Amino acid sequence: MTTDRTLYSQLPAIDRLLRDASFSTLLHHFGHTQVVNTLREMLENAREHIRQQEKLPSWNDDWATQAQLQLESHQRSALLPVFNLTGTVLHTNLGRALQSEAAIEAVTQVMRHPVTLEYDLHGAERGHRDRALAGLLCELTGAEDACIVNNNAAAVLLMLAACASSEEVVVSRGELVEIGGAFRIPDVMRQAGCQLVEVGTTNRTHLKDYRQAANENTALLMKVHTSNYQVAGFTKAVDEAELVALGNELNIPVVTDLGSGSLVDLTQWGLPEEPMPQQLIAAGVSLVSFSGDKLLGGPQAGIIVGKKELIARIQSHPLKRALRADKMTLAALEATLRLYQHPETLVERLPTLRLLTRNASEITELAQRLLPALESKFGEQFSVCVEACLSQIGSGSLPVDRLPSAAVTFTPKDGRGTTLSALTQALRERPQPIIGRISDGRLWLDLRCLEDEAGFMENLNP
Numbered sequence: 446m447t448t449d450r451t452l453y454s455q456l457p458a459i460d461r462l463l464r465d466a467s468f469s470t471l472l473h474h475f476g477h478t479q480v481v482n483t484l485r486e487m488l489e490n491a492r493e494h495i496r497q498q499e500k501l502p503s504w505n506d507d508w509a510t511q512a513q514l515q516l517e518s519h520q521r522s523a524l525l526p527v528f529n530l531t532g533t534v535l536h537t538n539l540g541r542a543l544q545s546e547a548a549i550e551a552v553t554q555v556m557r558h559p560v561t562l563e564y565d566l567h568g569a570e571r572g573h574r575d576r577a578l579a580g581l582l583c584e585l586t587g588a589e590d591a592c593i594v595n596n597n598a599a600a601v602l603l604m605l606a607a608c609a610s611s612e613e614v615v616v617s618r619g620e621l622v623e624i625g626g627a628f629r630i631p632d633v634m635r636q637a638g639c640q641l642v643e644v645g646t647t648n649r650t651h652l653k654d655y656r657q658a659a660n661e662n663t664a665l666l667m668k669v670h671t672s673n674y675q676v677a678g679f680t681k682a683v684d685e686a687e688l689v690a691l692g693n694e695l696n697i698p699v700v701t702d703l704g705s706g707s708l709v710d711l712t713q714w715g716l717p718e719e720p721m722p723q724q725l726i727a728a729g730v731s732l733v734s735f736s737g738d739k740l741l742g743g744p745q746a747g748i749i750v751g752k753k754e755l756i757a758r759i760q761s762h763p764l765k766r767a768l769r770a771d772k773m774t775l776a777a778l779e780a781t782l783r784l785y786q787h788p789e790t791l792v793e794r795l796p797t798l799r800l801l802t803r804n805a806s807e808i809t810e811l812a813q814r815l816l817p818a819l820e821s822k823f824g825e826q827f828s829v830c831v832e833a834c835l836s837q838i839g840s841g842s843l844p845v846d847r848l849p850s851a852a853v854t855f856t857p858k859d860g861r862g863t864t865l866s867a868l869t870q871a872l873r874e875r876p877q878p879i880i881g882r883i884s885d886g887r888l889w890l891d892l893r894c895l896e897d898e899a900g901f902m903e904n905l906n907p
């Protein structure tokens with residue numbers, strides 16, 4: 446007890462520390478408030494340390510250095526750049542699409558300057574914030590008009606709320622998807638105030654099912670792209686063109702939540718086929734919604750394209766105001782869409798497409814180049830190899846299709862899971878954390894998304 450008292454009395458007083466010369470740089474750099482808060486926290490920790498261990502913490506003789514470490518770790522951004530070597534190109538938890546240089550430049554411009562966001566230079570009238578992009582989207586998709594919101598979940602909610610509130614929406618049972626992150630079509634319907642009418646069965650839905658369900662309360666016939674799973678075997682779905690024919694006959698609009706959707710035909714690069722918004726517009730679908738940061742390769746956004754009259758309803762719905770995109774999103778999206786006006790250079794300039802189209806032999810060569818350094822660094826505990834693997838597109842796109850790639854793998858020589866988790870943790874603690882994937886008792890670093898080879902090596906040996 447007496448020992449404890451003496452120990453507590455050896456802790457410094459905050460105002461004395463603040464007057465110490467060793468704190469002047471910290472005060473200058475981090476400011477009075479942050480430094481004092483950190484010192485209070487340290488004092489609390491020191492008292493706790495004495496209570497539990499009956500001795501002073503090891504850093505008691507150098508509060509300035511300890512305070513600096515703590516202040517610096519607090520300053521570490523919550524949005525830390527990482528190396529995505531998971532093999533999933535559009536990784537939702539890692540922020541999905543990387544932006545093109547054109548988009549980055551466009552965002553920087555609108556951040557620095559006032560911009561004509563809702564201002565028409567040719568007249569006194571207040572412009573519409575989606576107008577500039579609507580023109581571009583119409584040109585690319587053949588639609589009559591467009592609307593942009595914060596993400597595709599918002600686009601679906603808004604589309605339903607504006608066009609079918611208190612009315613019925615007919616959807617196939619096979620398309621009542623959950624996208625993840627609590628986005629389930631039946632829940633969104635409820636939130637939008639719509640009555641969901643399920644038709645068909647999980648594996649088979651026929652045109653006659655939609656016809657039987659339609660009545661005077663039906664506001665929409667809806668298709669949802671089952672982007673994150675595939676029903677195989679004895680299946681039947683009604684395609685958009687057939688549904689549009691029925692919709693025209695009954696005078697009910699057909700809408701589609703496309704999820705990802707690509708504005709270009711991906712098969713030209715040997716990638717799996719993904720439906721394109723322009724195909725659905727051409728098939729007569731009234732509204733199509735898709736994401737800005739999935740295959741499109743732009744910022745997080747939800748895009749709705751379609752018939753003028755329905756878009757006008759959407760634009761004037763109060764939820765549009767709540768879900769509208771900001772100027773940075775619109776700037777990045779505009780720059781991204783402009784790249785699609787020049788498709789010949791798209792692979793080069795759009796990072797998502799560049800990464801998706803990288804071929805396995807190029808990635809294998811990269812892996813071979815990195816192997817010697819990785820082996821000399823980790824070879825003692827791990828057998829380090831180059832192996833073929835399969836990358837995924839991610840973000841619920843094309844889940845069954847995999848892209849041949851190459852990885853550097855680390856197999857613990859002692860066969861222990863703890864050795865493997867220690868490596869995974871060590872790589873996550875690099876200045877730019879390296880995120881791989883564990884499978885088969887090995888750590889896999891899929892190199893498909895590694896473009897900064899020199900930065901990667903430097904980051905290994907800081």
Ligand SMILES: *Cc1c(COP(=O)(O)O)cnc(C)c1O
Pocket residue numbers: 596597598599601622624628669670671672673702703704705735736737746747840841
């Ligand atoms: C991804 C997806 C959504 C949600 O889009 P976000 O842009 O992530 O909000 C909705 N519907 C489908 C079919 C999707 O694939």
